[in-house]
Amino acid sequence: MALPAERWAPAGFLVTIPETLPCGPVSDLSPRPRVPADTATPEPETTTLHLRASHLDEMIAHCLGAYPEEGCGLLTGDPGTNTVRRVDPTRNAAASAQVYTVDPRDYLRIDRAAAAEGLEVIGVFHSHTHTDPYPSPTDIAQAPDPSWHYVLVSLRHEVASVRSYLIVSGLPVEESVEVH
Amino acid sequence: MPEVNLPNLLRQHAGGQRSVRVEGATIGEVLEALQRQYPGMSGQLVTADGQLHKFVNVYLNDDDVRYMDKLDTKVQGDDNISILPAVAGGGA
Numbered sequence: 421m422a423l424p425a426e427r428w429a430p431a432g433f434l435v436t437i438p439e440t441l442p443c444g445p446v447s448d449l450s451p452r453p454r455v456p457a458d459t460a461t462p463e464p465e466t467t468t469l470h471l472r473a474s475h476l477d478e479m480i481a482h483c484l485g486a487y488p489e490e491g492c493g494l495l496t497g498d499p500g501t502n503t504v505r506r507v508d509p510t511r512n513a514a515a516s517a518q519v520y521t522v523d524p525r526d527y528l529r530i531d532r533a534a535a536a537e538g539l540e541v542i543g544v545f546h547s548h549t550h551t552d553p554y555p556s557p558t559d560i561a562q563a564p565d566p567s568w569h570y571v572l573v574s575l576r577h578e579v580a581s582v583r584s585y586l587i588v589s590g591l592p593v594e595e596s597v598e599v600h
Numbered sequence: 601m602p603e604v605n606l607p608n609l610l611r612q613h614a615g616g617q618r619s620v621r622v623e624g625a626t627i628g629e630v631l632e633a634l635q636r637q638y639p640g641m642s643g644q645l646v647t648a649d650g651q652l653h654k655f656v657n658v659y660l661n662d663d664d665v666r667y668m669d670k671l672d673t674k675v676q677g678d679d680n681i682s683i684l685p686a687v688a689g690g691g692a
Contacts, residue, residue, distance in 0.1 A: 490690055490691065492687075494687075518690050518691060519688065519689065519690030519691075520688060520689060521686065522686075527684055528657075528659055528662070528684060531682070531684060535618070540608060541608070544687050546689065546690070547691075548690075549691060551691040555689075556691050558688075558689050558690045560689075561689075562655070562686075562687075562688045563689065564609060564685035565607070565685065566609075567609075568608075570689075
């Protein structure tokens with residue numbers, strides 16, 4: 421692990437998230453292959469992801485633990501809301517510093533547990549070990565669900581930074597993150 | 601009839617139902633029946649050449665059908681089938 425624990429960003433460090441999309445090479449991104457044109461939905465309105473400070477800590481801790489590989493996991497929450505109830509770290513089946521694959525069996529287990537509790541998976545988090553917390557072309561091309569929250573944990577700098585996005589029709593839209 | 605658990609992304613095509621029951625003696629038949637009953641799912645599960653879409657994982661009870669007989673995997677009436685999207689990406 422490259423970053424000592426005492427240098428982790430403290431809980432609640434994320435005080436202001438810009439609601440506007442950071443400038444990026446959006447126009448040259450490849451079309452998202454899993455949304456047929458006839459079902460493509462318009463760009464969503466800006467949303468707010470609600471989570472606890474402990475959820476941030478859990479995501480960052482898991483990603484640091486996975487370093488130098490990318491860490492990943494799922495966010496379980498109340499159906500139809502943007503509220504995280506639980507962070508469920510998973511194995512990175514790709515075991516790579518450059519890409520991640522949520523271990524499918526972990527996803528099955530987490531999905532079943534969520535269903536049993538009346539909850540559902542509402543998003544995914546993963547780390548970028550050497551880049552900023554902005555969805556990569558790979559992230560965008562492989563985003564499975566336009567209603568999901570895609571949380572990026574960047575370990576590029578000494579203090580981890582966290583951002584969240586919706587990815588709809590190949591376009592990432594940053595959302596606010598409210599820490600309770 | 602086997603029960604099929606749907607991921608959030610496909611529920612919109614099944615009236616919001618979390619799971620549905622459809623006929624079929626194999627995974628392929630179940631998916632065909634599913635797409636026939638809910639046409640909005642067409643093209644999202646099986647490719648034009650009849651293979652399971654690479655971005656979709658299908659489980660027969662606890663087992664990934666890719667490690668069984670794929671779409672030819674036999675299904676019993678009381679089986680539980682789960683469809684989940686592959687979740688991947690990365691900073692590269």
